[in-house]
Each structure stands twice: as structure tokens, then as C-alpha cells.
Amino acid sequence: MKVTFLGCGDGFSLEQGHNSALLTFAGTNLCIDFPESNHLGLHRLGMQLNQIENLFITHLHEDHINGLQKLALFHKVYPGQTKPKLYIPTGLKADLWQCLRHGLELTTRGKREFEDYFDIICVDHEFEIAGIRFELVQTLHVPDMLSYGLLCKPYFYFSGDTRFDESYILSIADEVQTIYYECHLQNDQLPSHTSLEELLTLPVAIQAKMLLMHYVDDYVHAAARDQFHAEYKLRIAEPLRGYDGE
Ligand SMILES: [Zn+2]
Ligand SMILES: [Zn+2]
Known part of the structure; x- marks a missing residue:
């Protein structure tokens, strides 16, 4: 299992x-x-959009879905070996199509539906790809908004966007090698996200297996991350670096 962040912003x-x-x-x-x-x-990784075989969408904030229309159209113009499979939490499917359909429904070849662009697999609890199981975990991002993380034992937990969920982190920490957790790394508290201050309340052994993501641009340069790593056990994920077996 190799994990490469296409962006950590x-x-x-x-x-x-x-x-x-x-x-x-x-x-x-x-x-x-x-x-x-x-x-x-x-x-930058030497890949084309049509090489993406499977997708999972955590929630519908635009910074998480605003490339899907381009991906869908690219696959139609330059088909990959297979239509991309879209694993989508059941409760998000209709709203996601509402977000996308204004640019995808009407075409020169007639009216298209969501399923014309993706093989859609609605997920309630878990899904499996090539023998690897991914469990959906509802997160605490924005009240009443559906948002999810993914648990993939024994490899990782990926938090998606969420407020600090201490009890959940403590409950799975021993079962995974790495915890990819969102942290804005800003001084201000953001009510829908997790702060550094909150993560620093966790046991140090858990902090040591965390890689932070979804952070501000202040940490995009290696020198800033190195300075952070000299001070804390928590690590900051680096864009385009492959984390092997983590
Ligand atoms: Zn969000
Ligand atoms: Zn976000």
C-alpha cells in the first residue's frame, strides 16, 4: 500500500x-x-487523468470534488482501460450529481446520466478493492453535513475533513500503522477543523504515527516542515512523496 498525496493543501x-x-x-x-x-x-507523477481506476469522495466541499467534472469529461475524450469506479457514500450520491450535472448532462451526443461517466458503487459501511477492505467512518466536520473518513486496517486511517475526534482516534490507533489526520496548522481555531493544539493532547506514541494533511501553505516548503519536525513528534505529509507501506 503506497500513499501519495496529490496535494495536502x-x-x-x-x-x-x-x-x-x-x-x-x-x-x-x-x-x-x-x-x-x-x-x-x-x-507531475507522470500520470494521466484516465489512469485513475477508483475514486472515493469524503464529502461535498468544493475543494474535494471540483476536479470530478474534468475527470469525467477527460475519460470520455481519452478513455482509459475501464470507466472509473466511483465509491460514494449513499447519502451523497444525489447531491454530488446535482453539483456535477450542469456540465455533464447535456452533450453533443445527447443527454447523459451520472452512470454514463462512472461505475457508481453506493457505500453504506464498507467496500473492497482487490482484496483490500475500506471502512467508512462518519466524521465531525460540519453539523448535519455528511462527511467521512476511511479506515483501512492494518494500513491506515484517513480522517477526511473533521473536527478533533479524540475518542475515535484512541479507539483505532493500535489497529493501523499510520493515521492521516487533517490539521489546518493555523494559529486560529477553525470550528470545522482540527488544530495542532488539540492533536498535541494525544499520547506521544499516537502522535508519532500521525501524518498531518489539509494544512495551510506556510508548510509547503521543506524548511518549514523540518523546523516543525524538530519540535514535534507529529509529522507533516509532503505532497507527491510516496509513503510506502504506511
Ligand atoms: Zn470540508
Ligand atoms: Zn477541505
């Missing part, structure tokens, strides 16, 4: 891509979320 990031992870395993791949900035991230 927050919703307002300019200098790096928005947060999205490309997992490669068992001869296939799965992209968690699909911001527009993934196009450049994939290009």
Missing part, C-alpha cells in the same frame, strides 16, 4: 494542491477525493 491553498491522496496497491489505484489541482499533481 486546505481549501484556500494556492501553492499546493488541495488535499487528496492516491493509493496504489495490488496493481490498481484509489484516489481519495478529486480536487481540480489533482490534474497537475498527476501530471
